[in-house]
Amino acid sequence: MLSAAIVTYDVPEDGPVRPLRQLRTAVAEAARWRVAAQYTRIVRALPDLLTELARAYHAAPAQDRAELAGLLVRAYRSADAVAYKFGAQDLSARLVELMRWAVPETGDPVLAASVAYVRTETFFAARAHTAGLRELERALDATPAPVAASSIAARGALHMRAAVIAGRAHDTDAAAHHLDEARTLADQVPEGVYCGTAFGPDSVNIHEVSVAVSLGDEHVGRALEIASEWKPPKDLPGERRSGFYIELARAQLWTGLAHEAFESLKVARHIAPQHTREHPWVREDAAKLRRLKRADSESLTNFAEWCAAI
Known part of the structure; x- marks a missing residue:
């Protein structure tokens, strides 16, 4: 065990x-x-x-x-x-x-940066978003200079993570700053998995959607705008690609696009069924969609039962 x-x-x-x-x-x-x-x-x-x-x-x-x-x-x-x-x-x-x-x-300072990236989960789980942002900013101070691809990606990944948790803390300025820093670094390396974390221009696009959803309110439209112009390529890791569609579904649901939201959840399921099934937002959104879209009650009910939303 x-x-x-x-x-x-x-x-x-x-x-x-x-x-x-x-x-x-x-x-x-x-x-x-x-x-x-x-x-x-x-x-x-x-x-x-x-x-x-x-x-x-x-x-x-x-x-x-x-x-x-x-x-x-x-x-x-x-x-x-x-x-x-x-x-x-x-x-x-x-x-x-x-x-x-x-x-x-x-x-290995690059591996230490990856641990700081993962540690943010504990702050997300506790909803201690401001503390999590402080800890990521301390980790950024300790990362090596962004010279080699590995150190550029390590620093960029921390900025991506910091942007999302700043969004959860409703710190718009910090979210924008860290997203800008992540994009600047992403432009210097090809998309890939560095020290266990996907990083590059495509990953930053996905995190920009996540930041928009985290900030909510008038920012949600940015998630829809990105999705109208860009989709994650198929060579991205399945967990990251499915996460994009889960976040997009939430933005679509919040803006009254119930049909589109359900389609996005189905795409996420197709890409990474285990990730999608266990995601709490998928359960919440599937349950809400089932209440809203009674005309599609059978397919929605099947989906909701699959992800344990009912």
Whole structure:
């Protein structure tokens, strides 16, 4: 079980340990599952992998400990994706703390920035948006100079995250500032997954939609404007693409476009069914749509039952 792997992080059970190259491959595969929103695969593989990595880390010679600590951080992040998406907030917070425990051993400031990015989940869950924004801004101060692609993406990802949480805090100026900074950095690198986080011009477009929805009111129209001119390309990770359509559906629903909102939710489901099914906004919006669109009650009811909205 995942909880057992977490609680025994410093006293793992005895057992076999694969060579380092195989552990690297297993951790990279779990990260690919995460960005593709393939959570069932993570649930099946990660408890044993986390235990094995902890065993390897505590038994490793000094020259291997930094790399193994980095593998632990990345694997904890993949496990956290499942905990957070499925609403296990206490478990998610514990995994974030384990990431923070392991990352200093790596000596990798880019990986530390990715942990700060993930830690923001705990502030979202607690609705402590202003505190979360402060913490991200502190993390930005600690990131390396944006010279290499990895450091540019690390800094840009933090700005994207800061823009969204500033939107949740209804700090329009901060949201605009961080979004502008993210876009400036995104123009310097190709879209891709850097240290486990998708970043680039397309990811910034998606976050601009998220910021508009977070700010609400007169800002929601910006989300519709972006969607009328641009759609996320198919080579973006499934979790990120489905998130765009979930956010867009909320903006459409708020502006009276019920039919379009339902279509967006169906697109999100097609792209990443596990991510869509477990998203709380999907449940809320499906339930509301079912009340509004009685002419489509059968298809909406089927969708609402699928995502446990009813």
